[in-house]
Amino acid sequence: MNRQRMDLLHDIFHRLYETFGPQHWWPADSPFEVVIGAILTQNTAWKNVRQAIGKLRERDLLQLDHLDAVPQEELATLIRASGYYNQKARKLKAFCSHVKHFWQSDLAAFLAQEAESLREELLGIFGIGQETADSIVLYAAHKPCFVVDAYTHRIFSRHGWVPEEITYQEMRSYFEEALERDVALFKEYHALLVRTGHLYCRKKPLCDSCPLGDYPVPNI
DNA sequence: CTCCAGAAAA
DNA sequence: TTTTCAGGAG
Known part of the structure; x- marks a missing residue:
């Protein structure tokens, strides 16, 4: 290599x-909470996601069958702080629905499958793209992805x-x-x-104080 | 490429 | 006030 x-x-x-x-990482108390966080944090600051997850915890919705039973409209208002709340409510429901129908709501069994098949199955669920799928494989299923x-x-x-x-x-x-x-x-x-x-590596980069700042950066 | 969207930093 | 954010779908 x-x-x-x-x-x-x-x-x-x-x-x-x-x-x-x-x-x-990942800051969560269960694999299902990792999945929820992975979806809610899409293009959104984690501070906002924490507020949304807090609302779900208050209502004891950090379990797959509980979240599956909540109407999408109600879920959307609960996760409002995380932004794109209508889209994300639909995504969370889609995930619960998938595991319910194909794995009898057994999230542990779903996550226990081999990494590549898990990744492919995740990518087939509405709202889960490559990064979200890999986050779930690594931080919820603990497989090297x-x-x-x-x-x-x-x-x-x-x-x-x-x-x-x-x-x-x-x-x-x-x-x-x-x-x-x-x-x-x-x-x-x-x-x-x-x-x-x-x-440091913001849109306006702060290379002076960055721990990687002394690596050469070619002029563009 | 455009839409999705609220919160907090800048 | 504007920018930015642990992206993805149509």
Whole structure:
């Protein structure tokens, strides 16, 4: 395998880990709560998602059969703080409905299947795209699937480590082929990249104080 | 490419 | 006030 890439990825990880420490992802009390969070946080700040999940917890809706029984309109008002609430209410209902019909609401059994088939089945559910599917595979099913998000692409393309027009699949392979298949490593790596993107690799980048700021960034 | 949408930082 | 956000569907 590409030794250069392996060294680069490990060096970046250690720098970020030394800087930020463990991120304790995913912040949730159960696999189902991970799924809910993964859908609610789509293009939305996590602070808003926490408020929405708090509302669901108040009503004891952080269980699949409970959430499945709530009308979509009522669910939408409860998750209002997370934005796109009508879309996301429909997405949550679609997930519950799928597991209910195909797995008799046995979420643990659904998540226990082999990683690739789980990923493909997730992608067939309304509202679950590649990043959300991979987040669920990694943080709810605890299988080694590297999660790529907008920050990951932004950080790596800005440094010239990957081409700007790289696809999601190519980005995922870029990491999975160079890193050991370690679930804990994948969980921590993605969390650290999100932290870095959130704090420094913004649309208006703050390279001066960024822990990766001394890596060369080619002029565009 | 456009729509979905509220919250909090900038 | 404007920008940005742990994206995905049509």
